[in-house]
Amino acid sequence: MSAFLDSQGLTGHKPHESDPEWLANLRQQACGAVLASGLPTSKTEAWRFTSLRKLEGQSVSPASAMSGTEAVAWAKEQLGDDETLRVYLVNGQPIGESASAEGLDVTALDTIFLNDPDSLKAHLGKLAHSEFFAGINAALFVDGYALRIKSTHAGKPVHIVHIADATTNGHACYPRILIELEANAQANVIETYLSRAGQEDVCTAVTEVHLANGAKLDHLRVMEGDEGSTHLGTLAVLQERNSKYTSRSVAVGGKLSRLEIDARMSGPGAECHLDGMYHAVGSEHVAHHTLITHADSHCTSTEEYRGIVDDRAHAVFDGIINVDQGTKGTSAHQQNHNLLLSDTATINTKPHLEIDSDDLTASHGATIGSVDPDHLFFLRARGIDENHARSILTFSFVRSILDRIECEPVRDRLTAKLLSRLPYGDDIAELAK
């Protein structure tokens, strides 16, 4: 048994008092699965490129949200005013007021457990698998938020701000979010995972998303950690007929940032678009593992991840598109492009399709390259100095992804954040406008 699993109290784990029976069972199962498997090793295919050896020996007791209001004030300062409807979680626990608007209900899970637990039964814990870190979260999460969105909802994006705030006696947190859109509902949801004060922290996060017929969700998910933060995220999506899901992942910092997406289109005519932008420097490790399943006919999926990797950093993209037997009229396209800025950085990219149908159009591709010397020469030949030219080309490699972020203040802040991390990024502030 690893110190990592031991220290979090998985052995001898007891369900929480407020747990309804179905949840207690779910936790027990997840706990059993995690204890049986232990942490993944390099022999586990999906973890081949991400070593957990250091994490394994680390003791990480669950952190409380004691300093909640202070952490929220800190987050507000980081984020500025971004014209969104915000809720905050500190170490996975809701802090402050929850949000509500026409057709939108955001309620703490704990409150729902007290009043109407069975309303969560259909999807909570049912969409995400319970292996490894998603299993740890299932066993240990204390609270979180449920977002329920009706077709009458319109208006501001909902911004869920997660703050990992390690203290001397706790480092681990387990944020849990459930997002349900009823038939034909539309919403824009942003999740930002921040890490406070450079302490060692481990955030094991799970978000489950259910889109009923014709629902449409635009979902931005930001991993914005620091040199002490480990983020192990799972995002599970179930889509019904004619629904449309767009996920945009932005990774701009963190010792280890990993996101696993499992999106399943279970009704005909559904659309799933996953894209992402990552930037890793120093010795950061960033990984995106995506699985899109076309379980029904006439579904469309697109994927485009673009990344910049510098210094001794390591980036991983591992994408699978699964097209089930007998499905018709499938369209599936997947792309991963990487800009390698240093000889000592590492990139592993593994795009692939698993197809059991012959009625489809599909493509996949990946590139790894450095700054194009012809582009660099062109800019320099016009009088722009080399460092400035490099930073122009580096930023423009990924900007198309950032430019798709609809909420302008959020887009501007993330763009500024990226620029602050790029060499000579300050020189090109005007380019980003």
Place this chain on the structure above:
Amino acid sequence: MLSIRNLHATADGKSILKGINLEVPAGEVHAIMGPNGSGKSTLSHVLAGRDGYEITEGKVTFDGESLLEKKPEDRARAGVFLAFQYPVELPGVSNVYFLKAALNAVRKARGEDPLDAMDFMKLAREKAKLVELDDGLVKRAVNAGFSGGEKKRNEIFQMAMLEPKLAILDETDSGLDIDALATVSKGVNALRDKARSMLIITHYQRLLDYIVPDVVHVLVNGQIARTGDKELAKELEAKGYAEFTGRAVS
């Protein structure tokens, strides 16, 4: 203005320029013609400072200063401009941002104050008119999705903005339709100046009907094989390069 003495250059171990001698005084327009692969673009790249060539012999001075040790950006700031045979596309970089950065870098080197956004746009609109480059294109990403002709107009637009002392135009006429050729030539002619020299690389005499050169050089196999006046271009148009390459044209 530009003086090239016995210039030899190799790329990937292949000898391309084999002793070029060329003098371009201030205010003169020189045309360079020559068969495919004779080294015309290589010469333009070597002058602009592109990586990947080894200068094995020779010397180039520009405005009295040795050019070959300078970085490409320093050559541009000193007044060298290359209009590319194959302009690159830069999605994600707007023409406006790129040109303002370039122009202000060049202005700084000339000891001039940077232009602010408003003055810059005013100048850009004025210069875009010169080559009839659409306002919409000025604001788009550099050459991204531009037609072949639009890319070439954009090169001359950049030249008009940067006001170089030496402009090297590498096959600016290729890919231009008949009207565009006239427009772009008019733009280039408007930039002719007694303080500005031009080196015009082309395959076609027709361009030289519009931009009448003072001198015409024939570059064959890495050397200047003949130098003459504008009549030389007409002769080449009629007879081809057989005389220089030793190969008969069938």
